[in-house]
Amino acid sequence: RTSGSRALRAVAAAYIELFKNTPLLLWIMFTFFVAQLPPIGAAVLAFTLFTSASVAEIVRGGLASVPHGQYEAARSQGFSTVQTYMLVILPQALRNMVPALLSQFVTTIKDTSYLWGTGIVISEDGYIATNAHIIEGAYSATVTLYDDREFEALLVGIDGVSDLAVLKIDAEGLTAAEFCSDQVSVGDSVAAIGNPLGAELRGTLTDGIISAISRDIPYNNHSMTLLQTNAAINDGNSGGPLINMHGQVVGITNMKMKAANASGTGIEGIGFAIPVSTIKNVVDELIATGTVK
Numbered sequence: 001r002t003s004g005s006r007a008l009r010a011v012a013a014a015y016i017e018l019f020k021n022t023p024l025l026l027w028i029m030f031t032f033f034v035a036q037l038p039p040i041g042a043a044v045l046a047f048t049l050f051t052s053a054s055v056a057e058i059v060r061g062g063l064a065s066v067p068h069g070q071y072e073a074a075r076s077q078g079f080s081t082v083q084t085y086m087l088v089i090l091p092q093a094l095r096n097m098v099p100a101l102l103s104q105f106v107t108t109i110k111d112t113s114y115l116w117g118t119g120i121v122i123s124e125d126g127y128i129a130t131n132a133h134i135i136e137g138a139y140s141a142t143v144t145l146y147d148d149r150e151f152e153a154l155l156v157g158i159d160g161v162s163d164l165a166v167l168k169i170d171a172e173g174l175t176a177a178e179f180c181s182d183q184v185s186v187g188d189s190v191a192a193i194g195n196p197l198g199a200e201l202r203g204t205l206t207d208g209i210i211s212a213i214s215r216d217i218p219y220n221n222h223s224m225t226l227l228q229t230n231a232a233i234n235d236g237n238s239g240g241p242l243i244n245m246h247g248q249v250v251g252i253t254n255m256k257m258k259a260a261n262a263s264g265t266g267i268e269g270i271g272f273a274i275p276v277s278t279i280k281n282v283v284d285e286l287i288a289t290g291t292v293k
Helices: 002-020 024-035 039-051 053-064 068-076 081-111 276-289
Strands: 127-130 142-144 150-152 154-159 164-168 189-194 204-219 222-229 241-244 249-258 266-275
Touching (some): 204 249, 204 266
Antiparallel strands (some): 127 164, 189 204, 189 241, 241 249
């Protein structure tokens, strides 16, 4: 009974120390993910993690980091070899290696997720305007031009209030878009260009009209004044141009109306775009200072 009480205290102390030294957010993320898996899925995940070379190295490092004195101290208190490893050595090793293991796991998840969007070349030397909601939370961005050249993009500036962002790629001699300086009117013919649903439909053009101007639409706890259009807009169109019949940009598409139900079904023919008057002011300030005051 005394040995069991000592073992219980050792386990409690080891795991209290483990949780104290591990970022809570990582524990929550890892626990939530594993909780969604069926037992076979959790087993496969564990096998995959612990049989990969990099993770195995982390495990070896965690075990090697436990001082040998802890083994001797546990044995001197009457713990068996199995009790010593299960109640002392492994918890200590786990405390040392869990942050690295979870970093490996979270990085893998990040590396396999991505978002598609659209952008507008606004200068010959590689400045590109797009939507902020495409860029927010991303750790990298790749730009594919109309001629299939790919560039890693740098973030110049981002403004969540206007939902605009500016990227920069290392390119010269690009054809910059022309922005319309005239006020648009209801009934004007327009077309939306973008990458709806991903790469397979890249460069899709849909046409329609300006359905309304100066629509005040709630967005992220504030209101945006937007153009309304019936040109088809889908996921992947965000950040793309809404152009007039002269090929001039009159807006940047950024959202569409969706049904207020669990499925969030899209409502066709009600899309929105940020008007040129907003784009010019925000983009100029982002390029100059990286932020909007």
